[in-house]
Amino acid sequence: MNAAMLRLRLRQALPSLAAPVVAVLLAAALCGVILAVSGHDPFSAYGEMFSFGTTEGSLLVAANKAVPLYLSAMAVAIGFKMGLFNIGVEGQYSVAIVVAAAAGAQVNLFPPLHVTFIIVVAMLSGAAWATIPAVLKVTRNVSEVISTIMMNAIAAGTVAFLVNRWRDTSETQLIKTKEIPESGWVGNIAQVSGAEKLSAFVLIAAGFGVVMWLVVTRTRFGYDLRMSGANPTAAAVSGVNPKAMTIKAMLISGAVAGTVGLPVLLSENIFHRYTQDFPTGLGFTGIAVALLGRNHPAGMAVAALLFGFLERAGQGLQLVDVPPEIVTIMQGVVLLTAVIAYGVAERIGEVQLQRATARELAAEREKLEGAESTDEQVPS
Amino acid sequence: MTTAAAPRPLAEDLLEPSEPPRKALSPELRWALFAVTGVAILSITRVISGATDLTSSGLVVETLRLTVPFALAALGGLFSERAGVVNIGLEGMMILGTWFGAYGGWQWGVWGGLAFGMLGGAMGGALHATATVIFKVDHIISGVAINLLAPGLCRYLSAAIYADAGEGAGVRQSPPVKGDFPTITITPLSDALGSIEDHHWFFVSDVAGMTRGLVTGLSLFTLGVIVLPPLVWWLLWRTRFGLRLRSVGENPWAAESVGIKVMTRKFVAVAISGVLAGMAGVFIVTVTTSTYSEGQTGGRGYIALAALIFGNWRPVAAAGAATLFGYSDAVRLRGSSGVAVHAFLLAGAIATGLLTVVALVQRRWRTAAMTGTVSVGLLIWYLTTDSLPREFLPYTPHIVTLVVAATALRKLRMPKALGQPFHKGEAH
Numbered sequence: 001m002n003a004a005m006l007r008l009r010l011r012q013a014l015p016s017l018a019a020p021v022v023a024v025l026l027a028a029a030l031c032g033v034i035l036a037v038s039g040h041d042p043f044s045a046y047g048e049m050f051s052f053g054t055t056e057g058s059l060l061v062a063a064n065k066a067v068p069l070y071l072s073a074m075a076v077a078i079g080f081k082m083g084l085f086n087i088g089v090e091g092q093y094s095v096a097i098v099v100a101a102a103a104g105a106q107v108n109l110f111p112p113l114h115v116t117f118i119i120v121v122a123m124l125s126g127a128a129w130a131t132i133p134a135v136l137k138v139t140r141n142v143s144e145v146i147s148t149i150m151m152n153a154i155a156a157g158t159v160a161f162l163v164n165r166w167r168d169t170s171e172t173q174l175i176k177t178k179e180i181p182e183s184g185w186v187g188n189i190a191q192v193s194g195a196e197k198l199s200a201f202v203l204i205a206a207g208f209g210v211v212m213w214l215v216v217t218r219t220r221f222g223y224d225l226r227m228s229g230a231n232p233t234a235a236a237v238s239g240v241n242p243k244a245m246t247i248k249a250m251l252i253s254g255a256v257a258g259t260v261g262l263p264v265l266l267s268e269n270i271f272h273r274y275t276q277d278f279p280t281g282l283g284f285t286g287i288a289v290a291l292l293g294r295n296h297p298a299g300m301a302v303a304a305l306l307f308g309f310l311e312r313a314g315q316g317l318q319l320v321d322v323p324p325e326i327v328t329i330m331q332g333v334v335l336l337t338a339v340i341a342y343g344v345a346e347r348i349g350e351v352q353l354q355r356a357t358a359r360e361l362a363a364e365r366e367k368l369e370g371a372e373s374t375d376e377q378v379p380s
Numbered sequence: 381m382t383t384a385a386a387p388r389p390l391a392e393d394l395l396e397p398s399e400p401p402r403k404a405l406s407p408e409l410r411w412a413l414f415a416v417t418g419v420a421i422l423s424i425t426r427v428i429s430g431a432t433d434l435t436s437s438g439l440v441v442e443t444l445r446l447t448v449p450f451a452l453a454a455l456g457g458l459f460s461e462r463a464g465v466v467n468i469g470l471e472g473m474m475i476l477g478t479w480f481g482a483y484g485g486w487q488w489g490v491w492g493g494l495a496f497g498m499l500g501g502a503m504g505g506a507l508h509a510t511a512t513v514i515f516k517v518d519h520i521i522s523g524v525a526i527n528l529l530a531p532g533l534c535r536y537l538s539a540a541i542y543a544d545a546g547e548g549a550g551v552r553q554s555p556p557v558k559g560d561f562p563t564i565t566i567t568p569l570s571d572a573l574g575s576i577e578d579h580h581w582f583f584v585s586d587v588a589g590m591t592r593g594l595v596t597g598l599s600l601f602t603l604g605v606i607v608l609p610p611l612v613w614w615l616l617w618r619t620r621f622g623l624r625l626r627s628v629g630e631n632p633w634a635a636e637s638v639g640i641k642v643m644t645r646k647f648v649a650v651a652i653s654g655v656l657a658g659m660a661g662v663f664i665v666t667v668t669t670s671t672y673s674e675g676q677t678g679g680r681g682y683i684a685l686a687a688l689i690f691g692n693w694r695p696v697a698a699a700g701a702a703t704l705f706g707y708s709d710a711v712r713l714r715g716s717s718g719v720a721v722h723a724f725l726l727a728g729a730i731a732t733g734l735l736t737v738v739a740l741v742q743r744r745w746r747t748a749a750m751t752g753t754v755s756v757g758l759l760i761w762y763l764t765t766d767s768l769p770r771e772f773l774p775y776t777p778h779i780v781t782l783v784v785a786a787t788a789l790r791k792l793r794m795p796k797a798l799g800q801p802f803h804k805g806e807a808h
Contacts, residue, residue: 038540085520142785145468145520146689149682150785153778161771287524323539323551328532336507336525340515347516 011352015345020292023338024306030337031330040322052316053309057196064198066308067205067263068279070301072286074212075126075257077295079144081216082229082249088133088148089257090283091155096125096258097265098159098177101274102166105178114184115266119204119259126258127251129155134250138243144250152283163274176275186266199267208256209297225249257283288335294342307331411700421730423586429723437577439710440593445668446713447706448605449474449660449677453684454691454698455612456656460505461693462616463649464629464797465512468523471681472530473504473654477661479534482672483541485557490666493557494601494659501658502651504530509650513643516801527681535674554672557665564603566595599667609699616695625649629795632802642802657681679778686781692792704784705777712776721776722767729758 032042052058072089079086100122109117133147168178186204191197216222228235228245236242260282265271271278289307293300314327453470460467477497484496504526511522539551547555573592577585616622625645627635632642660680665672683705691698711720732755739748772779 034536038536087524136782136786140786143689146682146686146785147782149679150686150778150782153679153775154772154782157772157775161769164771284524284528288528291521323536325532325536325539329529329536332525332529332532335528336511336517336522339517339521339525340511343516 015348016342019341019345020338023341024334026337026341027330027334030333031326034329035322035326040320044320045317045322045326048316048320048322049313052319053313057192058312059309060190060192060196060198062308062312063202063305064263064267064308065311066301066304067199067202068260068282069285069289069307070205070304071208071256071263072260072282073289073293073300073304074208074297075253075260076287076290077293077300078212078225078253078256079249080229080290080295082225082245083232084137084229084246084249084253085145086130086133086148086250086253086257087145087287088130088151088155088254088283089260089286090281091148091152092126092129092254092257093260093283094159094278094280095129095155095162096122097261097278098162098166098274099125100258100262101177101180101265102162104180104184105273108181109183111183114181115186118180118184118266119262122258122262123255124258127255130250130254130257134247134254137250138246163276168273174275177273179273180266184266185272186263188267199263201263201267205263206301208259209301212256213297221248260286285331288331291335292338306334417734419586419590420583421727421734423583424730425723425727426586427582429719429726437574437589437592437596439707439714440590441597442710442714443703443707444593444598444602444606445706446709447703448602448663449668449680450684450687450702450705451609451699452605452660452663453657453681454687454702455608455695456501456653456660457685457688458612458616458653458693458695458698459625459656460508460650460653461688461798462626462629462795463646464632464795464800464802465509465646465650465653466519466523466799467508467650467653468520468682468685469504469508469526470523470653470657470684471677471679472523472526472528473501473508473657474661474664474677474681475527475530475534476500476504476654477658478665478672478677479537479554479661480658481662482554482557482665483537485559485662485666486545486555489558490561493666494662497662497665498655498658501654501656501661503654504657505651505654506647508654509647513646513650513802516803519799531674534672538672538674548671552674554665556670561599561601561667564595564598564600570596601663601667605663609695612695626795628802629797632797632800633806636804643804646802657684660684683777683781686785689792689794690784693794701784705781708780709777712773719767721773722762722765724776725758725762725768729755729762732758 028046032046035042035045053062072093075089075092076086100118103121104114104118107114107117129151130148133142133144133151136142136147137144163175163177166177167175186199186201188197189200189202216225224235224240224245227238228240228242228249232242235245261278264279265274285307289300289303292306293303310327310330314324314330317324317326453474456473457467457470477500480500481493481497483493485493488496507529508522508526511517511525512519535551538554542549542554543551545555549555570592573588573595576588577592579585616626624635624640625648627640628642628645628649632646635645636642661677664676664680669676684702687701687705688698690701708724711724714720732751736748736752736755739745739751
């Protein structure tokens with residue numbers, strides 16, 4: 001019986017473990033078709049991506065690129081845990097990064113304190129930007145999907161507005177904020193050459209991941225959060241205030257979103273200040289990473305590393321004259337195949353469970369019927 | 381019981397003849413009232429602020445140009461959501477429409493562009509339908525995936541095809557589309573209305589200016605879209621096709637039990653949705669501008685989705701909401717100095733002031749206090765400033781969307797089974 005249970009468990013777990021692998025292979029095949037249709041040899045393209053992407057330096061860069069994506073995915077996942085879809089990470093981090101850059105340039109503190117100060121300012125600004133959709137959701141019942149998308153657009157205007165007010169006046173050509181003093185920078189933990197390095201921010205991101213896992217799975221708050229997402233009625237009946245929970249989840253999500261741009265701001269030598277060519281789109285890619293990693297801190301780390309690897313390896317495609325934009329397509333296709341594969345795996349698991357239960361019930365009934373017939377035989 | 385109750389109203393009428401029975405306005409009358417009030421508010425605002433552009437014929441032309449993509453995409457969303465599939469992928473389908481529309485237009489002229497763009501949108505729709513209807517992927521997740529995928533695909537295709545195409549094209553821009561859709565002008569009417577408009581009379585000139593915009597240089601494409609909302613209403617509410625489409629969005633299990641092929645219906649509806657969103661993209665690259673350039677949809681698909689929701693999932697109302705967003709976009713585009721957008725503050729103050737009066741008459745004190753405060757606040761803001769920060773001007777429609785979402789009276793009813801997965805034969 002116990003062995004049978006174990007086998008059943010394993011059989012149920014197998015589809016959900018195989019799903020991401022199948023998804024990645026399927027996505028590679030689909031993108032191969034796109035490559036072939038547009039007149040490129042998919043095998044040589046993939047070969048080039050692999051050989052360029054797996055050098056020591058490239059792997060460091062891939063891990064470094066994964067850090068902001070991981071933070072962004074975590075912000076999205078916190079909302080998902082209670083059924084909120086925070087598409088606004090993009091706007092939250094872009095506003096937060098300008099405020100943090102400007103504030104960080106104003107002070108001159110002891111190094112760890114300076115970095116902490118900048119992180120706190122960024123988190124507060126991200127949370128503040130998320131307050132508007134949160135309040136609209138609980139007071140006016142405005143869908144957070146609509147309001148955060150609008151807030152993303154308005155964030156672009158706000159960023160322009162703030163940068164113009166706080167710009168470095170010694171710079172006449174480019175519009176940028178003042179440089180953050182060196183005490184606010186975050187160094188590298190590994191470096192192969194100039195740009196091929198891994199920022200120490202990866203440790204901070206990993207710390208965030210551990211805290212998130214602890215809070216979500218080991219605290220009362222995390223339990224309430226998950227219950228509100230899984231069954232709002234049950235949560236409300238058990239005494240969770242859904243409005244307060246929505247506000248809390250949205251603000252925490254916004255606070256984490258505020259940190260998304262920090263690895264770039266504090267560790268990249270070309271930045272250390274906000275300029276107009278600061279990377280955008282990290283918030284949207286984060287949604288894909290969260291979905292791919294199934295909102296689990298470890299799963300999202302794997303997904304972020306995969307996306308970082310794809311982005312870095314894609315640069316190798318230029319050597320064989322393939323537009324590196326194929327990487328964006330790959331990321332989108334992986335997301336779609338992954339959610340489809342997860343769905344199919346879940347369905348297979350359900351069906352297997354139903355069949356196993358039916359089998360056991362049938363066996364039980366047979367046993368009972370057998371017992372009954374022997375009972376009948378006794379009196380005769 | 382009935383015999384006893386029947387004479388009662390008569391008796392009450394005799395006792396209190398001064399109080400007429402309160403009758404709810406018919407929907408048509410209410411919309412007409414809204415429209416007249418809206419024009420009146422704008423007219424007053426124009427007279428006070430001197431922002432003549434608020435009701436000029438040029439502005440109406442601009443409004444139409446900007447409204448059409450919103451309206452088309454919103455109608456696209458209507459098909460999908462009435463069949464029970466949430467379509468946040470409208471933005472992505474619209475992007476596909478812009479790229480394929482521009483490619484077709486570059487190769488074979490505008491009509492080829494239209495056909496090709498519709499095909500591109502349909503591809504997006506079919507992808508969304510495959511994921512949501514066949515594989516039961518969460519509708520919002522699939523939509524977001526399409527919104528990620530579409531710009532990536534378009535950039536890849538641009539890098540592959542437009543990079544060396546010449547004619548000002550590059551990895552982010554297509555060569556210009558060949559030709560234009562034919563335009564219509566009713567010259568005598570246009571001239572007569574023009575002379576009335578130039579007098580700047582209160583209300584009369586405003587109506588004349590707005591009408592003139594409708595009969596001057598109207599693109600055939602635009603004309604087609606103006607008649608589309610009633611047509612869609614007829615199709616969805618007065619034909620067998622429409623009844624079946626809506627039934628799978630309200631109760632797919634019941635629909636299945638009477639023999640409707642739910643999966644097929646949903647698939648077709650989402651594909652139509654993609655076609656309409658693709659048309660919205662084509663309009664942008666053929667009428668609004670004449671080239672594809674990256675990021676030119678600028679989140680219009682999302683605003684269209686908001687318009688659909690404010691329109692309570694009804695075609696004419698959704699087109700009306702789309703017009704509101706198109707109008708606010710047009711005002712900020714034409715008033716480059718921001719004077720006209722600044723006048724929005726005054727219009728808002730007057731509108732909330734009117735709402736306050738209505739609430740006071742109906743003795744709803746809390747509402748009156750709230751709208752009254754907003755009205756006074758907007759008025760103070762208007763009087764103490766000369767313009768709004770120019771950095772925010774490009775995002776006027778987004779801000780208007782958010783404000784409308786927050787203040788609109790919400791008696792909305794969405795399709796009952798919207799967003800729910802449907803498994804074939806599940807309810808048997």
